[in-house]
Amino acid sequence: MPIPRLTFPRSHRLTGKLNFKATYDAGVHESRGPLRIFARPNDLAHARLGLSVSRRVGNAPRRNLIKRRLREAFRLLQHDFPRGYDLIIVVRPHEPLLLADYQRLLSSIMVKLHTTWLKREQPKPD
Helix, strand or coil: CCCCCCCCCHHHECCCHHHHHHHHHCCEEEEECCEEEEEEECCCCCCEEEEEECHHHCCHHHHHHHHHHHHHHHHHHCCCCCCCEEEEEEECCCCCCCHHHHHHHHHHHHHHHHHHHHHHHCCCCC
């Protein structure tokens, strides 16, 4: 089995107002600690990440540090996630966590979101 490349190219970024709106409107979200993640399946073979970090989180250096750590956590974990999800991470005000803490939060939230989608997609018995 080949070793996965741990890169974060532009194609793995969720961009554009319509993509963000569609992901927010999908109705599936999960919160843990300072993070709230919205998710929806996409037709791609990889997950895409969008970040929403408001000024309430702190000054620019703090917001940028949090965004860098979240992108790095996503980059390292993206091959462990189920394929084909658009994710938006909304950050609530908090002291920046360590990279390992963000990785733990992302992993646990993604497991929950994936099981939620699987339950939603199952046909309901008549």
